[in-house]
Amino acid sequence: MDVIQAKGADSMAKTRVGLLFGGCSGEHEVSISSAQAIARGLGLKGNADKYEVVPVYIRKDGVWVMNAQDVLISGEPLPVPEEQVVTTTDRLPSAIDIDIWFPVLHGPNGEDGTLQGLFELMHTPYVGCGVLASAVGMDKLAMKSAFAQVGLPQVKYMEVLRSQVYSNPCVFPKLCDDIEAALGYPCFVKPANLGSSVGIAKASDRQELEAALDSAASYDRRIIVEAGVVGREVECAILGNDNPKASVIGEISFDADFYDYETKYTSGQADLAIPASLPSAVVSVIQEQAIKAFQSIDGAGLSRVDFFYVEATGEVIINEINTFPGFTATSMYPLLWQASGIEFDHLVDRLVQLGFERTGQNPQEP
Numbered sequence: 001m002d003v004i005q006a007k008g009a010d011s012m013a014k015t016r017v018g019l020l021f022g023g024c025s026g027e028h029e030v031s032i033s034s035a036q037a038i039a040r041g042l043g044l045k046g047n048a049d050k051y052e053v054v055p056v057y058i059r060k061d062g063v064w065v066m067n068a069q070d071v072l073i074s075g076e077p078l079p080v081p082e083e084q085v086v087t088t089t090d091r092l093p094s095a096i097d098i099d100i101w102f103p104v105l106h107g108p109n110g111e112d113g114t115l116q117g118l119f120e121l122m123h124t125p126y127v128g129c130g131v132l133a134s135a136v137g138m139d140k141l142a143m144k145s146a147f148a149q150v151g152l153p154q155v156k157y158m159e160v161l162r163s164q165v166y167s168n169p170c171v172f173p174k175l176c177d178d179i180e181a182a183l184g185y186p187c188f189v190k191p192a193n194l195g196s197s198v199g200i201a202k203a204s205d206r207q208e209l210e211a212a213l214d215s216a217a218s219y220d221r222r223i224i225v226e227a228g229v230v231g232r233e234v235e236c237a238i239l240g241n242d243n244p245k246a247s248v249i250g251e252i253s254f255d256a257d258f259y260d261y262e263t264k265y266t267s268g269q270a271d272l273a274i275p276a277s278l279p280s281a282v283v284s285v286i287q288e289q290a291i292k293a294f295q296s297i298d299g300a301g302l303s304r305v306d307f308f309y310v311e312a313t314g315e316v317i318i319n320e321i322n323t324f325p326g327f328t329a330t331s332m333y334p335l336l337w338q339a340s341g342i343e344f345d346h347l348v349d350r351l352v353q354l355g356f357e358r359t360g361q362n363p364q365e366p
Contacts, residue, residue: 014052017042017352018098020115022058022068022077025107026198032075034327035104037334037344039072042352044345051352054098058105066096100355101126104327107194111324112138127355128301129323136297137323140192140224143297150296152289152318155308156183156227165217176209179225186228189213191220202228229317231308234276236290237325237336238303239347241354244294246287247336251276272332274339282309285316293321301354304333 019042021035022028035055042051057068061080065071071078101124103115113135119126129137136142141159148154164175179187189212191199199219201212216223237247254270278286290305304325308317325333337347 015050015099015352016052016054016097018096018101019053019055019072019104020058020101021055021104022060022065022071023105023107023110024058024060024062025105025109025111026194027106028060028077030326030328031105031110032071032077033329034106034331036072036075037327037329038102038104038348041344041348047345047349050349054096056096058110062109098124100124100352102352102355103128103324106324106326107198108138112193125355125359125361127351129297129299129303130358133297133299133303134323137299137303137321138193139222140190140320141222143320144224146296147293147318150292152293152296153315154318155229158182158225160213160223160225162217162221162223165213165223172210176206176213179209180206183225183227185209188226188228189216190224190226191216192222192224193220229308229310230312231310231315231317232276233306233319234278234286234309235304235306235332235336236286237333237340238290238294238299238305239301239337239342239350239354241300241357244291244299246290247340248275249278249283249286250274250332250336250339251278252332270330272330272335274332274335278309282314282316289316289318293318297321297323299323300358301351302333304336 019035019039021031023031039053039055041047042053055068055072057065057071057078059065059078059080065078101119103110103126105111105115109115111134113131116126116129116131116134120131128134136146144154144157158179160175164171186202186204187209189201189203189209199216201208201215203209203212213223233252235250235252238244239247251273252270253273286307286309289307293305294303299321302324304322306319306322308319309315310317325331327334334344334347338344342350
């Protein structure tokens with residue numbers, strides 16, 4: 001707090017933004033790409049006079065690396081040394097002069113509330129959703145419960161536990177029978193607590209269902225199985241705290257069975273239409289439901305909300321919310337706001353200001 005007060009007296013002092021990226025999840029490389037884009041954004045135009053970026057990298061083994069400019073420049077993960085003894089202090093940030101943290105981590109141990117809890121304990125402002133919204137947004141089963149409470153339409157789904165999948169030969173076939181009866185084919189099997197389509201599989205018959213359940217159980221003890229839906233995949237970006245705003249709607253089209261990890265992060269694998277060609281009434285419904293979903297989990301700062309639009313019936317069905325979407329060159333979130341009139345440099349600036357707004361701490365204000 002002393003640092004913040006001292007800087008407030010000097011209007012020319014730059015805000016030091018701790019750009020935190022990398023992490024222990026399977027989305028480590030995507031995090032680096034997102035951080036590169038955000039670092040560039042914080043150095044564009046007027047931002048260069050306002051912000052000093054302090055890159056802090058979390059290696060795949062959980063070690064925090066301060067002033068990690070080399071990783072940002074190269075875009076390559078640091079190797080994990082062999083036979084290294086990692087202490088508790090290696091896994092935590094050292095005393096460092098940071099005004100606000102910008103956590104650019106996707107998936108577990110970054111986007112799920114754990115890191116946000118650390119920032120809360122440090123009494124340090126940070127960008128994005130808080131502990132509750134991050135945790136609920138990461139857990140697909142908790143997320144669906146929150147959506148149901150506010151009346152958002154969803155596909156049919158079932159909860160499955162790892163213990164049911166790894167059970168005796170009598171229980172597992174009965175589980176598959178129940179899924180077939182309740183949801184039919186095709187259905188989608190997902191670990192409850194992973195992001196970016198990791199561990200997700202489409203099942204079109206009994207053999208694929210059994211394999212998908214086995215795979216998902218290797219990632220998480222809780223699994224969600226959803227009924228398939230024939231619809232257009234559309235997305236809406238949210239920006240704000242207590243009075244969030246919705247972007248124009250974007251649409252994703254691709255040749256794969258579903259929007260998997262490779263399709264999502266490989267250039268040329270998916271086509272993005274921004275704005276999507278949709279009736280104005282449908283656009284309004286999607287925007288209203290996106291804000292409703294964001295508020296249902298107590299979101300803050302940013303989120304991307306994904307929907308299915310079933311043209312045959314005119315239905316809009318919510319799929320999921322992503323509390324820290326990607327910021328790579330192929331990522332929908334910044335592209336949606338660009339199409340809505342907010343350029344990238346203004347977007348990252350706004351996100352930092354929203355982070356301060358949540359805590360009432362801003363070193364640029366006297």
